[in-house]
Amino acid sequence: MDQRLTRNQVPIETTWKLEDIFPSREAFLIELNALTKSAKELALRQGKLFVSASSLLSNLEDYFDFSARLWRLTAYVSLKQAADSSDPENQADAARADAANAQMEATLSFFEDELMDLDDSHLHALIQEVPELEEYQPYFRKLFNKKPFRLHPEAEKTIKALAEVLEAPYTIYSRSKLADMQFESVKDSDGNTVPMSFTLYENSYASTRDTVLRRNAYDSFTKTLDQYKNTFASVYAAEVNKTVAVAKLRGYKTATDYLLQQQQVSETMYDNQLDIIYQELAPHMQKFAELKRLALGLDTITYADLLAPIDTTSPQTTFEESKQALLDALKIMGPEYHAIIEEGLTNRWVDYSDNVGKSTGGFCESPYGVHSYILMTWTGDI
CATH class of the missing domain: 1.10.287.830 (putative peptidase helix hairpin domain like)
Structure with a gap:
């Protein structure tokens, strides 16, 4: 055989199940439009983020909920691209999501600008008033560390609006490598x-x-x-x-x-x-x-x-055999951990086919509110 399989030719059980993020492409497009609308609604809160401790908590909750939804949406198109970057539909969806993401981040860039106006003493006072704000301390620490390097709000908004253009070098590299x-x-x-x-x-x-x-x-x-x-x-x-x-x-x-x-x-x-x-x-x-x-x-x-093996044998294994070996080995981690691993290996959290347009290497993507996704290419070599 001198031809590789296309994505629609590989067995479906060797691919990941992106329906766990969105049941269909139509659902993805609906969420994309909904997020654009939500960004405009959040933008109405400019200048009112922390008029009180309770308003700060409410705004942070809504902002983080929006960010989680945006994370899932961008993960969805990213995973589609990683599985087959040669598919014109995947390319179009990625471009559409990237453009919308850049616009939404530009629209909401004032969130970080205004939150950076807080100082440690003011934040501490707000936490004393509403203890639930304590869980956002790690976020504020990262934010405050960037204060010395923050630009004028309009400059920050411009940079975020140009995000799609600024990411173009990597996009060109990836498309060339995987699709062309x-x-x-x-x-x-x-x-x-x-x-x-x-x-x-x-x-x-x-x-x-x-x-x-x-x-x-x-x-x-x-x-x-x-x-x-x-x-x-x-x-x-x-x-x-x-x-x-x-x-x-x-x-x-x-x-x-x-x-x-x-x-x-x-x-x-x-x-x-x-x-x-x-x-x-x-x-x-x-x-x-x-x-x-x-x-x-x-x-x-x-x-x-340099990577040639020095052993003389060539043991091979199947995905199912390796799956069982992993499950047997990980029993020591306890039933809850074991059940998660079994679900992931059984319910298509892992994409291990080889097909035209698939990303090289391997990675784990964990969109918030959904399970993890693992990309690899199975070779059968133990």
Whole structure:
């Protein structure tokens, strides 16, 4: 076989069930319109967010409820895109949601502006009056940490309105990688022709025991990437320039400081990770590469061989077998935990098919108020 399956050709049981977020695309579109209306209604509260402790609590509850609904909606289109970014409908829905999201965030940017006018003493007094506000303390701490870098309200509104444009570099990169890239099929050591894709290379061929297949796949992989080098260099440069510009506008010392604060990571922590990789881990990895060359019986070890396994067996397993192994192993976590894992593995929380347009790698998305969704590509390798 030298052709990959399209999304509508893969067994439905290997895909996730997005109906748990919205039962249909029509329901998604209805919610999108409803959220746009809700944003306009919330905007009427501008200038009135904390006239009293009770009004602050009510406004926060409504704002967080709106944010949770928006989270579910954006997760829905994001998951559809991750499953098949080559589908024009998925692309259209993502673009529609991104545009609406940018507009709604711009409309409601005053929320953070006004809440930042609070100081610790005022907030403490309001909490004393209405103790239920205490649960919002983590939110206020994160908000207050951004105070020194907050721009004029109109500038903040403008940046949020441009969110779709500012995210364009990553969107272009993702669409190019998942929807446009076409890789040449490759041959294995037995002369069989097998399909090739970004996902197949990443999850299967890069770590296969078949040296011929591994190196042929690497050649096909890099040949296709080379055809996109100018496009990817341009969008990466645009992303870097955007980040540097926003960091300067906000008054950060460096773009690194700007990015790290969003993740609540200190520069010391970040530098320590790099130092460990370069200074402590690197010598061991170089030694490991040489040992792997000897174990595999290779004259030279190339980049294509770095993930090759050194064991001589090739155990395979099915998803059902692995599911049972996981459930058996996790019984020790107790019945409640075990039941959640079983439900997730049984009721299509996991998308593990391989199909054209599917996202590479793996991730877990947990939209508020719904269960988690896990993306991976099943290869059968234990």
